Amino acid sequence: LFTAVEMAPRDPILGLNEQFNADTNPNKVNLGVGVYFDDNGKLPLLQCVQAAEKTMMSTPTARGYLPIDGIVAYDNAVKALVFGADSEPVTSGRVATVQAVGGTGGLKIGADFLKKLSPNAKVLISDPSWENHRALFTNAGFEVDTYTYYDAEKRGVNFEGMLASLNAAAPGTIVVLHACCHNPTGYDITPEQWDQVIAAVKAKGLTPFLDMAYQGFGHGIAEDGAVIGKFVAAGLNFFVSTSFSKSFSLYGERVGGLSVLCADKEEASRVLSQLKIVIRTNYSNPPIHGGAVVAAVLNNPELRAMWEKELGEMRVRIKAMRQKLVDGLKAAGVKQDMSFITTQIGMFSYSGLSKDQMVRLRNEFGVYGTDTGRMCVAALNSKNIDYVCQAIAKVV
Ligand code: PLP
Ligand code: TYF
Numbered sequence: 001l002f003t004a005v006e007m008a009p010r011d012p013i014l015g016l017n018e019q020f021n022a023d024t025n026p027n028k029v030n031l032g033v034g035v036y037f038d039d040n041g042k043l044p045l046l047q048c049v050q051a052a053e054k055t056m057m058s059t060p061t062a063r064g065y066l067p068i069d070g071i072v073a074y075d076n077a078v079k080a081l082v083f084g085a086d087s088e089p090v091t092s093g094r095v096a097t098v099q100a101v102g103g104t105g106g107l108k109i110g111a112d113f114l115k116k117l118s119p120n121a122k123v124l125i126s127d128p129s130w131e132n133h134r135a136l137f138t139n140a141g142f143e144v145d146t147y148t149y150y151d152a153e154k155r156g157v158n159f160e161g162m163l164a165s166l167n168a169a170a171p172g173t174i175v176v177l178h179a180c181c182h183n184p185t186g187y188d189i190t191p192e193q194w195d196q197v198i199a200a201v202k203a204k205g206l207t208p209f210l211d212m213a214y215q216g217f218g219h220g221i222a223e224d225g226a227v228i229g230k231f232v233a234a235g236l237n238f239f240v241s242t243s244f245s246k247s248f249s250l251y252g253e254r255v256g257g258l259s260v261l262c263a264d265k266e267e268a269s270r271v272l273s274q275l276k277i278v279i280r281t282n283y284s285n286p287p288i289h290g291g292a293v294v295a296a297v298l299n300n301p302e303l304r305a306m307w308e309k310e311l312g313e314m315r316v317r318i319k320a321m322r323q324k325l326v327d328g329l330k331a332a333g334v335k336q337d338m339s340f341i342t343t344q345i346g347m348f349s350y351s352g353l354s355k356d357q358m359v360r361l362r363n364e365f366g367v368y369g370t371d372t373g374r375m376c377v378a379a380l381n382s383k384n385i386d387y388v389c390q391a392i393a394k395v396v
Contacts, residue, residue: 012131016368025366029384032368034183034347036246036314036378044249044314048306052296066285068276070099070257074291077298078257081221082212082228082240089232093265096272098258098279099286103213103243104132106258110209110239111140112278113260113271114174121207123174124165126150128372130183133176133211147175150185155340155352157187163200171205179240180224181214181346184374188218188345194227198234208238216247216311217318218345237261244294246347247311253290314378318347321380325349328389334396347378357395365391 010018016032038044069075075097082097083089100106114121123137127146137144147169148161166175177197182188189197201208208231218224231238242257244250258275262268279285297303322342329338341349353361353373361367367388369375380388 013370016370019362020368023366023368027387028366028368029379029388030368031375031377031379031388032370034246034376034378035251036249036318036347037381039317039381039383041379041381041383043251044310046249046307046310048297048303048310049248049250049293051306052293052300052303056292056296063288066099066288066291068279068285069097069272070286071288071291071295073299074099074295075257077295078242079259081215081298082225082242082259083232083261084225084229087229087232089261094262094268096260096262096268096275098272098275099291100241100256100258101283101286102245102254103211103241103256104136105254105286106241106243106256107133107136107209107211108140108282109258109275109278110241110260111137111142112282113274114207114209114239115141116274118172118174118207121172121174122170123176124169125176126162126178126182128184129176129178130211130213137174137176142174149182150187150350152352155187156343157185157189157193159189159193159196162189163196166197166200166206167204169204169206172207173204174207174209175201176209176211179210179212179215179227180218181348183213183346184348184370184372185350186344186346186348186377187350191226191230194230198230198236202234202236208236210238210240212240213243214246214346215242216308217315217347220315221308221311232261237263244290248294248297248307250290250293253293254287255290255294318378321377321385322349324382324385325377325380325389328385329392332386332389332393334389334393336396341377347376349375349377351375351392353392353396360395361391365394367391 020030079090079095079097089095123142123144124147125133126149134144147165148158151158215224240259244255260271297307326338326341351373355371358371
């Protein structure tokens with residue numbers, strides 16, 4: 001039965017983890033996968049999460065099935081976070097939100113629903129993008145192409161190119177947009193550029209799918225979410241996937257969501273019924289624990305304040321590491337201007353290093369980033385930063 005099965009390629013990012021774990025270099029540093037580590041190099045367990053879990057454990061509950069679309073209080077909290085608690089889309093009831101198995105699950109539910117709705121639509125992802133975007137939409141049955149995004153020469157976004165790609169797209173094309181903290185480049189577009197993207201999307205009749213995997217890691221929770229308000233104000237109907245993997249440091253709990261902004265409440269209830277079919281035929285209903293924790297934190301003012309503080313600390317520490325990286329590279333003798341690293345935002349930096357240089361970093365120094373030159377600056381800390389700077393200085 002399986003004799004003709006071919007070996008599938010490894011995930012380019014998760015595969016690096018395996019290589020890292022097997023590396024015996026005592027100085028090794030993992031800047032490959034997008035995970036936030038604290039200054040001691042530890043994966044944080046947030047205080048707000050611990051507090052919520054303590055309360056939950058003091059009154060243990062039985063584990064029945066959740067509704068297909070998840071915990072009601074969770075879905076409402078996601079809506080409020082993404083659109084604003086008192087926003088018109090939320091108060092009018094025209095957002096359909098489901099709990100999902102991570103941000104990836106949110107993307108996949110949206111993709112499967114869209115495939116039924118627009119079977120012939122093409123999907124455009126940014127060039128480059130999170131590698132799983134292409135794989136996920138391809139596996140959902142779509143033809144996936146790219147829109148222009150990164151400009152290596154300029155070290156930034158080729159915005160004219162991006163607009164040109166969108167303007168050349170056929171009506172109904174699904175456009176996957178990084179809401180903030182672009183993965184892998186670290187370059188976001190400005191609010192004014194978002195206005196132009198929205199105008200193009202509207203004029204061409206494209207379907208926006210916003211991937212919000214890093215809300216709170218850019219400029220703040222509300223600041224990063226502001227782009228959603230722009231799409232609402234433009235009168236568009238669109239998709240938003242949410243991930244709490246990074247913002248709650250709950251990677252393995254798989255907590256995410258999908259929200260679909262519809263024309264009115266009645267339309268939202270029809271859309272929700274279809275999202276539920278997608279879920280039911282895939283995994284029936286979501287797991288409880290992670291969603292219950294996030295709902296408990298978001299819906300309790302004290303825990304929510306704790307979360308905002310802790311998320312703020314992660315954001316600030318990443319920014320400090322960017323500056324330390326720029327200063328450290330200079331001190332280590334790197335002649336070229338590396339200050340572009342502080343103009344990037346979120347967990348990643350496109351370093352501009354070549355594949356050969358990234359391979360040398362890995363093999364000679366145990367410093368792991370992706371072959372494309374992406375480094376996770378959220379894994380730098382005051383103990384490994386000098387070593388990483390010395391290693392980079394030796395390969396450039
Ligand atoms: N989208 C982007 C851009 C990401 O970087 C990630 C990272 O994991 C995801 C989606 C998936 O999030 P999750 O781990 O919650 O599935
Ligand atoms: O880009 C990253 O590193 C994160 C984590 O298949 C990740 O988004 C990487 C690959 C993957 C799933 C998650």
